[in-house]
Each structure stands twice: as C-alpha cells, then as structure tokens.
Amino acid sequence: MSETKKSILLSIGLLFVFIIIGELITGDGARNKQNMTEYEKLMGMGETQAHVPGPIEVFKLAVKELSNPFYDNGPNDKGIGTQLFFSILRVMAGYFLSVIIAIPIGFLIGMSPLFYKALQPYIQILKPISPLAWMPLALFVIKDSIMSSIFVIFICSIWPMLINTAFGVMSVKKDFLNVGKTLEMSNVKMAFTIILPAALPTIFTGLRISMGISWLVIVAAEMLVGGTGIGYYVWNEWNNLDLASVVFSILMIGIVGMFLDSMISFISKYFNYQE
Amino acid sequence: MxxxxxxxxxxxxxxxxxxxxxxxxxxxxxxxxxxxxxxxxxxxxxxxxxxxxxxxxxxxxxxxxxxxxxxxxxxxxxxxxxxxxxxxxxxxxxxxxxxxxxxSGGATKMGASKLEKTKLNIGFVPITCATPIIMSKPMGFYEKYGLDVDVIKTAGWAVARDKSLNKEYDASHMLTPMPLAMTMGAGSTSANYIMPAVENINGQAICLHNKHKNKRDPKMWKGFKFGVPFEYSMHNFLLRYYVAEFGLDPDKDIQIRVVPPPEMVANLKAGNLDGYLSPDPFNQRAVYEGVGFLHMLTKEIWEGHPCCAFACSEEFATKNPNTYAALFSAIIDATNYSSKHENRAAISEAIAPKNYLNQPASVINQVLTGKYADGLGNVLNEPNRIGFDPFPWHSMGVWILTQMKRWGYVKKDIDYKKIAEQVYLAAECGAKMKELGYDAPSATYKKHVIMGKEFDPNFPEDYVKSFDIRVK
Incomplete structure (x- = not known):
C-alpha cells in the first residue's frame, strides 16, 4: 500500500474515532419529562436544554442549512451561504487593499536596508495588535461599520505581506544583481526582471499568512459589529445558546479558511523556482 | 373653469x-x-x-x-x-x-403627509425591552404609517451608539440614560440626541447563580462579580442603588462589569459572573437553562422605573419632520398595544424567531405575561413584571442625571432640568399620545419613590448629597 493510501485510511479512521467519542461524551439536551407540574413546564423541562451537540446532530444541522444556504428571512436571519459570501467579500476587499499597498512599499523598504531597519520597530509594534483593539478606533474615525471591518482586515493583514516582501527583496542573491549590472540594466528593469521574480516565493509566503490572518480577523470583527457575515451568525446563535449551529459555523469557517489558503498556495506554485 | x-x-x-x-x-x-x-x-x-x-x-x-x-x-x-x-x-x-x-377620511389616518424618507434602519439589541420597536415590524405598525423599516440586530449598546452616531441607523433602541449621556458627551462624542419615548417600564431582574441560593441578603454579596449591560444604563444605576442601600459600596465591595445582554447567560454558566442585573429574556433564560435564579424583579426597587427608550438624533427629527412624526406615531401605537396584557402572547410568538430575539417562545412568554418560574421552585404571577409606557417623565431624566452625578460619571455641575427637558420630549410625547387617542399625563415632573425613599425632582443636588455612599 502506498504512503498516500495509508494516510487517507488513517484520516478516515481518525474521523470515525472522533465521531464515536463525540457521540459518547455529548448529550442531546432533551428533557422529555412527562406529567410536568406547572413549575417544571415553565422551567422548560419538556423542551431541549442548551447543550454541547454530538457530531451526528451537527451533521444533521449541516445538511439542513446547506440544502438552503441562501434563504432570507429578513435582515437578521439569512442563510449560511449569504453570510459566508458577505464575509468573503469583506475579506477580499481588505486583503486586496493591503496587497496594493504592502507590496510596493515592501519593495521599496527591501531595496533600502536603511529604511528596513528604521521602520522595523514600528512594524513590530503594529503587527501584534488584535483586530478587536482596532475596532473601536476604526468605528469612531471611519463612521461606517462595514468600512471599519474592511479597514481592520487591512490593518491586520498588511504586516506579514510588508515584512515578507521587504525580506524577499532584500535577500535576492548578490550574484543575480551583479549579472544585471554587467548587462547594464536600468534600475526599473532590474526590479521587474530580476528582483521581483526572485522575491516572489517569499512574497507569496507573506500573502498566505496574511490571508489566514484576514480570515481570522473577519470573524472577530463581525462578532463585534454584527449585521451580516459569518461572525454575526456565530454571535446570533450564541445568543440563543444554540451550540449545534455554533459548531457548524466553526466547521464552515475552517473549510472556507482552508479553501482560501489553498487558493493562494495553488497560485504560488506558478511562481516557484528551483535554484 | x-x-x-x-x-x-x-x-x-x-x-x-x-x-x-x-x-x-x-x-x-x-x-x-x-x-x-x-x-x-x-x-x-x-x-x-x-x-x-x-x-x-x-x-x-x-x-x-x-x-x-x-x-x-x-x-x-x-x-x-x-x-x-x-x-x-x-x-x-x-x-x-x-x-x-x-x-382620505380624517386626520387620524396617517401616511398622508409627504414622508421625506420611507426606508429606515432602526437598531435594536435583542431583549424584551425592545418589544414595541421589534414587533412593529412583524405586526405591521411601521407599515401602517407608510414606513418601510428594517430592524437591525445589534451586538451591544456601544455598537448601537456608534452606529447611531455614524447615521447607519436612523433611530435606535437605546437605554434611557444613553441619550442624556450622549448629549452631554459623557462616554462618547457629544451629539444632540432626543428621546421622544420610553419603551418599557420595569422588566429587569437581579439574577444570581444557583450556588448563591442561600445568599439572599445583599450584605453577603461582598466580592461578587456582577454584570450590567452598559455603564449608562438603568441596570447599572439600579444595581448600584440597591447594593448601596445595604451598605455596600458598588465601586469597592463588588465588581461591576459591562457584559452585553446576550452574553450574560454564558458568562453566568461559566462562573465569570456571580449574578447580573440585566434585561430579560436573559434572566428568565438563565432560569430556563437551570443556571441561575431570580433574586428579585427591579419593580421591587422602583415600581414603574423606565428602562429602554426609543431615541434618534435631533438632526434626523428636524431634517425629516414627517417621517419622524410617522415613526413616532408607530412607536407610540405599538407601545400602547404592547401594554395590553391580552396581546402579550401573540407578541411573544411574533418576536421569538431568529430574525428578532432568537429565543425560545416559552421564555419570552414568561417575561411578557408575568407568569414565571423563579428558579427556586415557585411559580409566580406578576402581570406587571414588564410594562410598556411611552411617556418620558422629565423627573425620570433628572433622577438618572442625579445617579450619574452620584457615581462620578459626570463630574461638573449640571443643570439637571435643562438637560432632561432638552433630551426627553415629554410634552411632545404627551401631545402625540393625545393625538392618537390615548391618555397622557398633563405634568412632566412627579415625585418618585425608590426603595421607600422619596425623590423630589426639584432638589436634585440635595438628593445626591443625601446619600452616604457616593463618589465624593
């Protein structure tokens, strides 16, 4: 049996183990008490209690939600597909905004070691700031909740791109540059024909990290601001202590995140090179 | 011709x-x-x-x-x-x-005046206090006045405030102290806000974790962690007032945290909070989930206290006078409809779905009808557990301002009556109530009794000074 087949079998095996353990340790929250007194009735003894759902319950919910992903029951109750669509749209807007800004600036910083060193402390301070910390400031200044979430994605995803672009540009091999010089290339031509292709794999690593961060950020931002999006969906279900929906949306967040990540890594394959 | x-x-x-x-x-x-x-x-x-x-x-x-x-x-x-x-x-x-x-058949039929704007966004926080604002959508009160309103669920009051200041919301469900605070610029940028109507009176409760079933005397609450929905809320002021009457300094002896209402039950369950004074349905939900019990209803602290409000910016009202008037009528109508007990069961059904409160209908029903389980084994019947009365008494505004002063939210000297009269549109609300054929009080000030102590709105500063426990 090949290594791949073995790994697939192991994956499936793990899934089964997970499902069985999950079913064993979780309950269904049912309180089907018969002949209730009035007090018990008001306490909801005949209705389902909030509980951690088992895998099968989540699966059933997933089938139900995914079979009608774009329903619209008013502004506060839309299908999971619509919510994900809104989130992806915002992520893309913030992400491309930071691509547009981070790559040229990263390029310039990378070309000048002086700038690289001078800006390093600022970048390092701004990089670890949580999206939730930016949110109040953004809301206050931008005065628009959707633009604010886009801004927060932008401000959180820009740093890995910036650093990786600068680093990639800086670590282009001296030999490559010397070849360019002997061919008497102009600076602009050198930037586009030598430095950019040489730095692309590092830049793409930055792009991938940033995409991951954007997707992390959007959930937090939408939980805070509400309205639409997968973050709001999680929050709305949390309101109702409906953990099955929360677990389901966690899975969806993971799947979409994986999809976004593999999209970038798929594109980056075209720009890789072997020395 | x-x-x-x-x-x-x-x-x-x-x-x-x-x-x-x-x-x-x-x-x-x-x-x-x-x-x-x-x-x-x-x-x-x-x-x-x-x-x-x-x-x-x-x-x-x-x-x-x-x-x-x-x-x-x-x-x-x-x-x-x-x-x-x-x-x-x-x-x-x-x-x-x-x-x-x-x-069109008489002045009472609305929708005749030219509406400057018919498509409106109104924010709400998913709690039963917002009942008139929410139910106006599924039960057609906005439509009746020619308005096409989207009621937008909001994660908490800070966000509701910011979205209102950003003009993403034309009007919003707020807490009665919020427009006062916003107008004074306390805790936010200063913007002139008006509060044409109160939503609900009473309807809150102090809910404690089940492990505190034998600590019913507030004197035993030293070191407790309490949740309130917002700093500028009746919940905060009532909780502070209540524990202070039992000799606890709310700033030193207990910890008060701001927790958005929808997160209250989860925090109580996790043990992050020992209790909270929060809006329903989250008190009743804690009981329903077997996490907590109802220590008392806030109506026992102040019978008929205001809680949530319908508010908008002064700018919205002056720029869109006809739309504002129509919206105002819809809200007053809906508030009056909610105040009638025979309508409460139907309202519970209408506001329970995911698009609105997203809560079990039986929980909301217990809050609105007042027949509820207290979590201690009793079924209680308290029809006035929550009431709906739109009239924004100026004296209520003054009381709220005295509490802001008492707890140091406002440091400077303020003209209590002037601010209350600027923000709480009592006269306008009274006129609107009469126009729609409801009874309205003729005075805008009255004396209130809170935990047996009388509050005279004519002497706010003396009232503040009459408390031993306050921020000095």
Whole structure:
C-alpha cells in the first residue's frame, strides 16, 4: 500500500474515532419529562436544554442549512451561504487593499536596508495588535461599520505581506544583481526582471499568512459589529445558546479558511523556482 | 373653469383677474394667448392657489398694481422678498396635507403627509425591552404609517451608539440614560440626541447563580462579580442603588462589569459572573437553562422605573419632520398595544424567531405575561413584571442625571432640568399620545419613590448629597 493510501485510511479512521467519542461524551439536551407540574413546564423541562451537540446532530444541522444556504428571512436571519459570501467579500476587499499597498512599499523598504531597519520597530509594534483593539478606533474615525471591518482586515493583514516582501527583496542573491549590472540594466528593469521574480516565493509566503490572518480577523470583527457575515451568525446563535449551529459555523469557517489558503498556495506554485 | 386666475402670480404678463379687461378664453372668445404657465397636477393647483392668494392679498386684489410692481422690481426679487417673510413652501405642504387628510377620511389616518424618507434602519439589541420597536415590524405598525423599516440586530449598546452616531441607523433602541449621556458627551462624542419615548417600564431582574441560593441578603454579596449591560444604563444605576442601600459600596465591595445582554447567560454558566442585573429574556433564560435564579424583579426597587427608550438624533427629527412624526406615531401605537396584557402572547410568538430575539417562545412568554418560574421552585404571577409606557417623565431624566452625578460619571455641575427637558420630549410625547387617542399625563415632573425613599425632582443636588455612599 502506498504512503498516500495509508494516510487517507488513517484520516478516515481518525474521523470515525472522533465521531464515536463525540457521540459518547455529548448529550442531546432533551428533557422529555412527562406529567410536568406547572413549575417544571415553565422551567422548560419538556423542551431541549442548551447543550454541547454530538457530531451526528451537527451533521444533521449541516445538511439542513446547506440544502438552503441562501434563504432570507429578513435582515437578521439569512442563510449560511449569504453570510459566508458577505464575509468573503469583506475579506477580499481588505486583503486586496493591503496587497496594493504592502507590496510596493515592501519593495521599496527591501531595496533600502536603511529604511528596513528604521521602520522595523514600528512594524513590530503594529503587527501584534488584535483586530478587536482596532475596532473601536476604526468605528469612531471611519463612521461606517462595514468600512471599519474592511479597514481592520487591512490593518491586520498588511504586516506579514510588508515584512515578507521587504525580506524577499532584500535577500535576492548578490550574484543575480551583479549579472544585471554587467548587462547594464536600468534600475526599473532590474526590479521587474530580476528582483521581483526572485522575491516572489517569499512574497507569496507573506500573502498566505496574511490571508489566514484576514480570515481570522473577519470573524472577530463581525462578532463585534454584527449585521451580516459569518461572525454575526456565530454571535446570533450564541445568543440563543444554540451550540449545534455554533459548531457548524466553526466547521464552515475552517473549510472556507482552508479553501482560501489553498487558493493562494495553488497560485504560488506558478511562481516557484528551483535554484 | 377659468383656470387662468391660477396663472403664475410672479409674472408681470399674467392676468389673474376676471374683470372687464380680462383676456382669458372664458371671458372672451378671441384667441388671446394669456395663459402661460398653468398648474397641471392636483398638488400644483393647490400650491399655485396658496401662492396666488398671498400675492393677490398683498395688492388688495388689484392686478394692475401687482403687474406694475413686478415690472419694477423683477419677478425674482419679488419672490425672494416674499419668501423671506412668508414660509410659502411650508404653507403649501400644510394645505396639501390637510387636503389629503380630508380626502382620505380624517386626520387620524396617517401616511398622508409627504414622508421625506420611507426606508429606515432602526437598531435594536435583542431583549424584551425592545418589544414595541421589534414587533412593529412583524405586526405591521411601521407599515401602517407608510414606513418601510428594517430592524437591525445589534451586538451591544456601544455598537448601537456608534452606529447611531455614524447615521447607519436612523433611530435606535437605546437605554434611557444613553441619550442624556450622549448629549452631554459623557462616554462618547457629544451629539444632540432626543428621546421622544420610553419603551418599557420595569422588566429587569437581579439574577444570581444557583450556588448563591442561600445568599439572599445583599450584605453577603461582598466580592461578587456582577454584570450590567452598559455603564449608562438603568441596570447599572439600579444595581448600584440597591447594593448601596445595604451598605455596600458598588465601586469597592463588588465588581461591576459591562457584559452585553446576550452574553450574560454564558458568562453566568461559566462562573465569570456571580449574578447580573440585566434585561430579560436573559434572566428568565438563565432560569430556563437551570443556571441561575431570580433574586428579585427591579419593580421591587422602583415600581414603574423606565428602562429602554426609543431615541434618534435631533438632526434626523428636524431634517425629516414627517417621517419622524410617522415613526413616532408607530412607536407610540405599538407601545400602547404592547401594554395590553391580552396581546402579550401573540407578541411573544411574533418576536421569538431568529430574525428578532432568537429565543425560545416559552421564555419570552414568561417575561411578557408575568407568569414565571423563579428558579427556586415557585411559580409566580406578576402581570406587571414588564410594562410598556411611552411617556418620558422629565423627573425620570433628572433622577438618572442625579445617579450619574452620584457615581462620578459626570463630574461638573449640571443643570439637571435643562438637560432632561432638552433630551426627553415629554410634552411632545404627551401631545402625540393625545393625538392618537390615548391618555397622557398633563405634568412632566412627579415625585418618585425608590426603595421607600422619596425623590423630589426639584432638589436634585440635595438628593445626591443625601446619600452616604457616593463618589465624593
């Protein structure tokens, strides 16, 4: 049996183990008490209690939600597909905004070691700031909740791109540059024909990290601001202590995140090179 | 019909008379081209009629004088001069409105005035206090007044405040202290907010974790962690007032945290909070989930205390007077409808779904009908657990301001009555209630009794000083 087949079998095996353990340790929250007194009735003894759902319950919910992903029951109750669509749209807007800004600036910083060193402390301070910390400031200044979430994605995803672009540009091999010089290339031509292709794999690593961060950020931002999006969906279900929906949306967040990540890594394959 | 008497009164060549020298077709058979600019639609005819009567009366009906005068000063100047003293547009709108109201069967039928804006966004935090604002959507109260409203669920009050300041919301569900705080610029940028109506009275509760079942005396609460929904909330002020009456300093002896209502139950369950004074349904939900019990209802602290409110910016109200009036009517109507006990069960059904409160209907029903389980094994019947009364008493505003002062949210000296009167539109609300045929109080100040102690709105500063426990 090949290594791949073995790994697939192991994956499936793990899934089964997970499902069985999950079913064993979780309950269904049912309180089907018969002949209730009035007090018990008001306490909801005949209705389902909030509980951690088992895998099968989540699966059933997933089938139900995914079979009608774009329903619209008013502004506060839309299908999971619509919510994900809104989130992806915002992520893309913030992400491309930071691509547009981070790559040229990263390029310039990378070309000048002086700038690289001078800006390093600022970048390092701004990089670890949580999206939730930016949110109040953004809301206050931008005065628009959707633009604010886009801004927060932008401000959180820009740093890995910036650093990786600068680093990639800086670590282009001296030999490559010397070849360019002997061919008497102009600076602009050198930037586009030598430095950019040489730095692309590092830049793409930055792009991938940033995409991951954007997707992390959007959930937090939408939980805070509400309205639409997968973050709001999680929050709305949390309101109702409906953990099955929360677990389901966690899975969806993971799947979409994986999809976004593999999209970038798929594109980056075209720009890789072997020395 | 000799409509040319409705020709443009600002034109020197038009003939508005039907005297001997009249040249209109109705008076003469000759083809005189006097008719220049006749109104076509009903509304234009009314507008022209208003204009003409004013202009004619200026010249005592002497058309020659009018034409000579316009010839001398010019039509534009004349019109501008006239407009500077007479609000022509407003008069025209007014006559048109009345005409439509009469035609549509009386002044009570709304939707007749021209709405500046029919598509509105109104924010709400998913709690039962917002009942009138929410149920107006599924039960058609907004529609009745010609408004197409989207009620948008909001994660908490800080966000509701910011989205209102950003104008993403035209109006919003707020807590009664919020518009006061916003107008003073306490805890936010200063923006003039108005509160035309209170949503609910009573309807909150102190909920404790089940492990504290034997600690019913507040003196035993030292070191407790309590949740309140917002700093500028009745919940915060009532909880502070309550524990202070038992000798606890809320800033030192207990910890008060701001927790958005929807997160209360989860935090109580996790043990992050020992209890909370929060809006329903989250008190009842904690009981329903077997996590906590109801220590007391807030109506036992202050019978009839205000809680949540309907608020909007002053700017929205002045820029869109007709829309604002229609919205105001819808809210007052809905609040009155909610106040009737026989409607409560139907309301529970309407606001329980995911799009609105997203809670089990039986929990909401217990809150609204007042027949509830307290978590200690008793079924209680308290029909006034929550009430809905729109009238924003100025004295309530003054009380709230005294508490802001008492707990140091406002440091400077304030003119209590002036702020309360600016923000709480009690007189306007009373007029609206009467217009819709409901009873309204004639005074806007009254004395309130809170935990047996009388509050006289005429002496707010003395009231603040009468408390031993306060931020000095």
């Amino acid at each position: 000799p409509v040319n008497s409705l020709d443009d009164p600002f034109n020197e060549d038009s003939d508005l008379s039907h005297g001997a020298g009249c040249g209109c077709k109705a008076c003469h058979s000759e083809n005189v081209s006097m008719v220049q600019n006749l109104p076509s639609s009903d509304e234009e005819i009314v507008n022209r009629f208003v204009e003409t009567s004013i202009v004619k009366s200026l010249f005592n009906g002497n058309d020659m004088q009018r034409r000579n005068f316009i010839k001398t000063v010019g039509a534009g100047t004349f019109r501008a001069a006239l407009l500077s003293i007479i609000p022509l547009g407003a008069l025209q709108a007014c006559v048109n409105d009345t005409k439509k109201k009469v035609e």
